[in-house]
Amino acid sequence: xxxxxxxxxxxxLCAVPALGQDRGLLKLPAFxxxxxxxxxxxxxxxxxxxxxxxxxxxxxxxPEQAAAQKFCTSLTGVYVRQFTFDSDYAYPxxxxxxxxxxxxxxxxxxxxxxxxxxxxxxxxVFILVEGGKARSLAIIASExxxxxxxxxxxxxxxxxxxxxxxxxxxxxxxxxxxKKPDKAPPPPPPPPKK
Amino acid sequence: xxxxxxxxxxxxxRPVDPSAGFAERxxxxxxxxxxxAAPVVALRSAxxxxxxxxxxxxxxxxxxxVVAVLLGQQAGRQQVEREQRAGLAARAELLQxxxxxxxxxxxxxxxxxxxxxxxxxxxxxxx
Amino acid sequence: MKFESAHVDTDSLLRRACGGDASAFADIVRRxxxxxxxxxxxxxxxxxxxxxxxxxxxxxxxxKLDSIESIEHLGFWLRRVAANLAIDRLRRVPYSTTYPLDDxxxxxxxxxxxxxxxxxxxxxxxxxxxxxxLAPAPRAVMVLxxxxxxxxxxxxxxxxxxxxxxxxxxxxxxTALRALMIGARLEIS
Numbered sequence: 001x002x003x004x005x006x007x008x009x010x011x012x013l014c015a016v017p018a019l020g021q022d023r024g025l026l027k028l029p030a031f032x033x034x035x036x037x038x039x040x041x042x043x044x045x046x047x048x049x050x051x052x053x054x055x056x057x058x059x060x061x062x063p064e065q066a067a068a069q070k071f072c073t074s075l076t077g078v079y080v081r082q083f084t085f086d087s088d089y090a091y092p093x094x095x096x097x098x099x100x101x102x103x104x105x106x107x108x109x110x111x112x113x114x115x116x117x118x119x120x121x122x123x124x125v126f127i128l129v130e131g132g133k134a135r136s137l138a139i140i141a142s143e144x145x146x147x148x149x150x151x152x153x154x155x156x157x158x159x160x161x162x163x164x165x166x167x168x169x170x171x172x173x174x175x176x177x178x179k180k181p182d183k184a185p186p187p188p189p190p191p192p193k194k
Numbered sequence: 195x196x197x198x199x200x201x202x203x204x205x206x207x208r209p210v211d212p213s214a215g216f217a218e219r220x221x222x223x224x225x226x227x228x229x230x231a232a233p234v235v236a237l238r239s240a241x242x243x244x245x246x247x248x249x250x251x252x253x254x255x256x257x258x259x260v261v262a263v264l265l266g267q268q269a270g271r272q273q274v275e276r277e278q279r280a281g282l283a284a285r286a287e288l289l290q291x292x293x294x295x296x297x298x299x300x301x302x303x304x305x306x307x308x309x310x311x312x313x314x315x316x317x318x319x320x321x
Numbered sequence: 322m323k324f325e326s327a328h329v330d331t332d333s334l335l336r337r338a339c340g341g342d343a344s345a346f347a348d349i350v351r352r353x354x355x356x357x358x359x360x361x362x363x364x365x366x367x368x369x370x371x372x373x374x375x376x377x378x379x380x381x382x383x384x385k386l387d388s389i390e391s392i393e394h395l396g397f398w399l400r401r402v403a404a405n406l407a408i409d410r411l412r413r414v415p416y417s418t419t420y421p422l423d424d425x426x427x428x429x430x431x432x433x434x435x436x437x438x439x440x441x442x443x444x445x446x447x448x449x450x451x452x453x454x455l456a457p458a459p460r461a462v463m464v465l466x467x468x469x470x471x472x473x474x475x476x477x478x479x480x481x482x483x484x485x486x487x488x489x490x491x492x493x494x495x496t497a498l499r500a501l502m503i504g505a506r507l508e509i510s
Binding site for chain 2: 343346347350351354355356358359362363368371372375376379380383388444445446448449452463464467468470481482483486495498499502
Binding site: 050056057067068071079116121123137148150158 | 278280281282284285287288289290291292294295296298299301302303305
């Protein structure tokens with residue numbers, strides 16, 4: 001009996017690191033039906049092993065690859081599903097709802113929920129926080145002819161990820177990054193005394 | 195229409211030659227001597243009356259060692275090339291994933307930082 | 322028959338060049354200089370930059386001759402190195418700053434000294450110029466596809482890109498070029 005208990009405990013202890021590593025990893029379906037309808041599809045699964053391999057081949061002389069090198073020690077996985085269609089809203093919302101359900105689990109919180117009626121885009125950014133640190137990022141972006149799911153695992157630095165924009169073919173738009181100002185704005189001047 | 199633009203592209207992108215004397219300029223820029231891997235000596239073509247007798251001589255042993263080393267090097271090179279192909283493919287995947295992540299984060303930031311529409315002007319009190 | 326003898330001929334050129342025969346290497350350069358130079362030219366938009374690039378490619382080839390396995394591999398290797406080197410050089414400048422293709426590059430079809438104003442030729446020139454509006458990676462895809470006539474799988478291998486990304490670049494670039502051409506056509510007319 002004691003031996004059995006000890007074996008169970010050992011198995012659990014072995015499982016915990018694996019669970020820890022997969023914490024924040026979303027179960028992304030294959031979306032086989034969507035792939036058939038999409039004009040283009042992207043499916044990327046870079047786990048920690050592939051990430052390590054990729055990082056060995058990054059060339060610091062190339063600005064884009066040098067920017068990517070920053071993530072080699074902090075991230076443990078990057079997963080993407082992106083589908084582009086020739087007509088508007090060719091993808092059913094139910095496909096995305098399954099992912100949203102997973103993001104209701106404890107630890108996940110939505111940091112950005114932005115909807116643009118004009119452009120009909122809907123972007124939601126979620127972070128999984130553990131021990132005061134962001135351990136996983138999920139982005140669900142729904143546009144009329146494209147939907148994208150991104151899941152990034154590791155020590156997440158949103159600012160660093162966003163800073164890739166200049167190097168990764170997205171032009172720097174010179175917009176504020178939404179950082180809160182360090183100081184509160186100055187109070188309005190008092191009315192002049194009569 | 196699609197075929198039309200593709201044919202026009204093929205016409206527009208016909209190869210062009212560099213200026214005259216290009217090859218000569220390249221040859222002048224080459225290093226004076228570049229070590230070349232010694233080709234495997236034609237052991238195959240040599241006569242081998244008695245394989246055991248030939249292998250037992252020191253020269254033959256040295257030659258067989260060279261062949262073994264070269265074959266080992268070739269296998270090693272093939273392994274390195276396989277790893278390199280796998281690494282480059284992994285790199286392409288990682289870069290594409292990071293590009294998409296960055297673009298979508300940018301979409302979110304743009305939406306968050308878009309100036310809020312101005313509130314409608316307050317109606318004047320009719321009385 | 323002609324193709325076969327050319328094939329064998331290049332094979333023996335390769336072997337001789339590997340053995341240190343300088344004239345064999347010079348022949349290899351002459352046979353492939355137009356391909357390598359043109360990739361650089363369409364990517365970088367300037368003859369001098371393209372010649373620098375082409376020279377660097379052949380110098381690299383000279384150092385790596387031992388790793389070239391066959392004529393097909395040689396062609397693939399040259400296209401791969403030329404395209405990737407061009408992308409690297411373009412990326413040192415933000416991609417929104419395009420290199421406008423100089424007019425000398427565009428006049429490949431025109432008879433020297435005789436301005437050809439036929440609309441088709443003007444459109445062809447405009448198209449070559451508009452290629453410079455594309456970002457480095459899709460530009461390289463289009464050059465390998467329409468100048469070198471490579472298939473999607475080979476382009477993906479040459480540029481370390483997933484196949485779907487290559488297809489996406491071709492589709493989007495054709496759409497973008499089509500739209501730009503409509504604008505260019507209005508300007509010309």
